[in-house]
Amino acid sequence: MPAKSEQTATIYHNPRCSTSRKTLELLRDNGIEPTVIQYLKTPPSRAELAAMIADAGIDVRTAVRKRESLYGELNLADASDDELLDAMAANPILIERPFVVTGKGTRLARPIDAVREIL
Secondary structure, three states: OOOOOOOOEEEEEOOOOHHHHHHHHHHHHOOOOOEEEEOOOOOOOHHHHHHHHHHHOOOHHHHEOOOOHHHHHOOOOOOOHHHHHHHHHHOHHHEOOOEEEEOOEEEEOOOHHHHHHHO
């Protein structure tokens, strides 16, 4: 096992998601024991979510789980960025996962290898 790094990390995690579990494993394999936020239980605020999306260098639509049934039920296909942020803040199941935040930046771990850029 690699030496424990001084780097801190936070993962916005859903334990039911295989990509989220694999990303958590990647962090631990790199000697990082992250702060784990189960975002369905403790969702980020709208402002925190907007900041993470901006820091990750992605657009709001990329951060939305389009395969989630609620996406269709709420008719979000034509929603504005503000409407999408409102929907994700109100319904955290709509947030794509996992987001990882380190001192070197923020990434949406899709693909998981994107996280390596901030380790």
